[in-house]
Amino acid sequence: MYRLLKQDEGHARRGEFTTPHGTVQTPAFMNVGTAAAIKGGLSAKDLEDIGCQVELSNTYHLHVRPGDELVKAMGGLHKFMAWRRPILTDSGGFQVFSLAGLRKITEEGVSFQSHVDGRRLFIGPEQSMRIQANLGSDVAMAFDECVKIPSPREYFEAATKRTYRWLVRCKKALAEYNAEPDAVNPGQMLFGINQGGIYPDLRVEHMKAIADLDLPGYAIGGLAVGETHQEMYDTIELVQEHMPADRPRYLMGVGTPGNIIEGVWRGVDLFDCVMPARNGRHAHLFTKQGIINLKNEKYAMDESPIDPACGCPVCRRYSRGYIRHLFKAQEALGLRLAVMHNLWFYNHLMEEIRAALEAGTFAEYRAKYSKILDTRI
RNA sequence: GUGGAUGUGGCCUAGUUGGAUAAGGCGUCAGAUUGUGGCUCUGAAGACCGUGGGUUCGAGUCCCAUCAUCCACC
Numbered sequence: 001m002y003r004l005l006k007q008d009e010g011h012a013r014r015g016e017f018t019t020p021h022g023t024v025q026t027p028a029f030m031n032v033g034t035a036a037a038i039k040g041g042l043s044a045k046d047l048e049d050i051g052c053q054v055e056l057s058n059t060y061h062l063h064v065r066p067g068d069e070l071v072k073a074m075g076g077l078h079k080f081m082a083w084r085r086p087i088l089t090d091s092g093g094f095q096v097f098s099l100a101g102l103r104k105i106t107e108e109g110v111s112f113q114s115h116v117d118g119r120r121l122f123i124g125p126e127q128s129m130r131i132q133a134n135l136g137s138d139v140a141m142a143f144d145e146c147v148k149i150p151s152p153r154e155y156f157e158a159a160t161k162r163t164y165r166w167l168v169r170c171k172k173a174l175a176e177y178n179a180e181p182d183a184v185n186p187g188q189m190l191f192g193i194n195q196g197g198i199y200p201d202l203r204v205e206h207m208k209a210i211a212d213l214d215l216p217g218y219a220i221g222g223l224a225v226g227e228t229h230q231e232m233y234d235t236i237e238l239v240q241e242h243m244p245a246d247r248p249r250y251l252m253g254v255g256t257p258g259n260i261i262e263g264v265w266r267g268v269d270l271f272d273c274v275m276p277a278r279n280g281r282h283a284h285l286f287t288k289q290g291i292i293n294l295k296n297e298k299y300a301m302d303e304s305p306i307d308p309a310c311g312c313p314v315c316r317r318y319s320r321g322y323i324r325h326l327f328k329a330q331e332a333l334g335l336r337l338a339v340m341h342n343l344w345f346y347n348h349l350m351e352e353i354r355a356a357l358e359a360g361t362f363a364e365y366r367a368k369y370s371k372i373l374d375t376r377i
Numbered sequence: 378g379u380g381g382a383u384g385u386g387g388c389c390u391a392g393u394u395g396g397a398u399a400a401g402g403c404g405u406c407a408g409a410u411u412g413u414g415g416c417u418c419u420g421a422a423g424a425c426c427g428u429g430g431g432u433u434c435g436a437g438u439c440c441c442a443u444c445a446u447c448c449a450c451c
Contacts, residue, residue: 034413041415056412094412115414146412193412224411253412274413281415297406335415376408 002026002217002248002269006357011240011267014357017217017248019086019138020187021078026248026269027353029260029346030054030088032277035061036071036081039277040339041332044083049313050340051347055083056272059131059141060092060123064116068134076136076184088272089137091128091170093193094253097146097225105145107162125169129190133177136184139217142170144193149226156197160206163195167210189216191250197222198231200238207242218243219250220268224259233262240267257286257349257373261366264353276342281335283327286345288369290377294338299324312344349373 006014017024031038031052038047047055057077062068074080077087095112096103102113109124123131125143132140144163147156174190177183192210196202210218220239223232236251243249250270251263260271276286283294287307292299294306305315306323314323314337326334356365 030412032413039413039415058413061413088412090412098413141412144412219412221412250412255411259411273411275411278410278413278415281413282410284410293407295407332415 002246004245008357008360009363010265011237012264012357012362013267013269014354015248015269017269019189020185021084021086021138024053024086024270025354027260027264027350027357028053028270029350030056030270030272031343031347032056032272032274033081034058035065036077038339038343039335040281041336042339042343044081046340047083047343048085050344051351052085052343053347054086054088054270055081056088056090057081057135057137058090058092059128059135060090060095060112062089062135063092063123063131064114064121068131072134072136072184078136078185086139087135087137088139088191089132089135089141090252091132091141091143091193092123093128093141093144093221094146097148107165109143109166110145125166126173129170129173129177133174133188134184137188138185139189139191140170140174141191141219142167142193144195144221146222146225147195147197149197149222151197153199153202156195156199156202160195160202163193164206164209167192167213171213171215191215191217191219191248193219193221193252194239194243195222198227198235200235203235203239204242207239211242211244215247217248217250219252219270221252223251224254229259229262232259233266236263236266236268243267257346258370259374260346260349261353261370261373264357264362265366273346276346277339280339280342283324283334283338285338286342286373287377288373290372290375292377294320294324295327306338306341307345310341310345310348312341312348314338314341314344 001018003016004013015026017026033055036057071077071080096110104111109122111122114121128143143166145159147159171190178186178188192213192215194207196206220236248269249267251268253273254263254271255273285292285294285306288309299320302320304320306320307315318337323334323337356362
């Protein structure tokens with residue numbers, strides 16, 4: 001359930017999204033832990049410490065290993081990974097895109113080759129819903145196809161229509177599975193996903209169609225996959241007009257701090273991105289002054305924290321020089337500290353955005369930080 | 378002391394019967410990364426081939442000397 005607390009300038013919204021495992025203050029960033037763990041060695045306790053409200057896991061990866069049946073037998077994903085707060089599961093649809101080459105798409109669904117052991121797998125709408133019901137996440141994402149940009153318009157048309165037909169099947173299947181007596185999380189919600197590339201008419205037509213299905217939330221998918229930032233922003237702006245105002249809006253897989261600020265400006269409530277974790281693992285760290293590469297030699301004897309303006313547990317204790325050494329020596333602690341800092345940065349960014357929305361100063365905040373946070377220094 | 382082997386970027390190696398700007402890996406330096414394979418990709422710097430002579434049109438390759446390291450023997 002979504003409650004709008006304040007409509008701000010632009011289309012920015014301050015709200016609350018309530019799930020079976022608690023209420024999320026929006027706009028929010030969802031921390032990506034694909035295989036029920038944040039890569040880099042962060043624990044569920046660490047996630048709480050860095051202010052994570054929602055954890056995101058991946059249907060495809062958990063299906064392959066350890067298996068969603070196993071997770072269900074272990075009491076569901078929350079219990080399995082000892083995380084009490086909300087969880088959103090991605091549908092596996094993105095793997096249709098990211099594992100291109102190993103896949104075959106039909107009306108029924110997609111056959112893949114496992115990236116772990118090479119065995120042939122099939123996931124369609126029903127399979128994806130079964131897996132997500134077994135995991136018992138709070139939000140299950142629709143099984144969709146994310147088409148790369150650029151692709152021929154005819155392909156986008158066909159794929160978008162197929163994604164709609166899949167969504168209808170997803171809705172029916174998930175409702176059935178969650179009505180079963182041993183359902184892990186009967187209150188599990190389904191989010192629909194808007195597609196259509198950067199073709200305005202396809203986007204709007206598809207958005208209108210899925211809005212009619214009256215789902216608990218909606219996502220904008222298929223962005224940040226090859227188009228320019230301006231095309232992405234224009235698409236969000238166009239689509240949000242047709243998204244139900246009383247449901248949460250989720251921009252999938254996005255993005256940089258600047259992308260998030262611009263997304264909020266255009267009415268987005270939820271974000272997720274691998275960037276803070278992946279870039280952290282590569283020693284690319286976010287600061288209020290811009291992005292630094294901690295592996296750079298110039299930080300070898302730098303005694304200052306990663307970001308002097310940061311209050312995270314890492315910055316309160318460790319120096320740039322020390323963390324750089326950990327990276328050079330390939331100590332696991334280096335990854336852990338870097339990822340912790342970056343995730344704290346993202347969650348804190350959302351906190352600042354929410355505060356600015358409440359104070360009515362988001363336009364200034366946007367003007368001050370939208371560009372600088374994405375700049376390499 | 379005697380005999381043998383080996384010396385090529387920071388490290389490990391390739392380099393034909395002597396032939397053009399001495400090749401590669403690791404490392405270093407730097408860049409990329411958007412619903413995650415700690416993966417991967419891209420670019421750059423860096424060696425006058427232990428040293429000194431010689432043979433030759435031409436030497437990392439052949440010869441002599443010398444230095445260093447390793448092995449075996451006294």
